[in-house]
Amino acid sequence: xxxxxxxxxxMLLTIGLFITGCTKKSEEGHTDHEHEQAHGExxxxxxxxxxxxxxxxxxxxxALGSLFVEYNDKKIYVCCNKCxxxxxxDPALWYPKAYGDKDKH
Numbered sequence: 001x002x003x004x005x006x007x008x009x010x011m012l013l014t015i016g017l018f019i020t021g022c023t024k025k026s027e028e029g030h031t032d033h034e035h036e037q038a039h040g041e042x043x044x045x046x047x048x049x050x051x052x053x054x055x056x057x058x059x060x061x062x063a064l065g066s067l068f069v070e071y072n073d074k075k076i077y078v079c080c081n082k083c084x085x086x087x088x089x090d091p092a093l094w095y096p097k098a099y100g101d102k103d104k105h
Contacts, residue, residue: 047077055079056097057086063098071095 045064047053055061055078063077067084070076071091076098078084087094 051075052077052098055083056094057083059097069094074099 045066047063047065051065052063055063056076058079061079061083063079065077067080068075068077069084069087069091072095074095076087076091076094078087
């Protein structure tokens with residue numbers, strides 16, 4: 001019984017340390033993932049000049065430079081693979097949402 005209790009305590013401690021390590025905050029006060037977003041450290045996700053900054057599907061999410069669909073010689077950037085598949089299915093629908101009706105092709 002005592003061994004089972006000790007084993008349970010060790011497991012809880014291990015899980016607690018794992019969770020704490022995953023959300024470790026930097027000196028600036030944000031997690032590693034937030035740090036990458038705040039300081040733009042993922043070069044693959046940097047958007048070029050003139051690109052749509054927000055995802056046309058999930059309009060409250062930032063678009064990523066690594067996820068895009070080419071349409072009429074322009075790239076429609078999205079925030080995730082789910083949105084990427086939706087834009088691939090009908091880029092003509094999503095282009096005006098990404099760039100506005102004034103640039104509609």
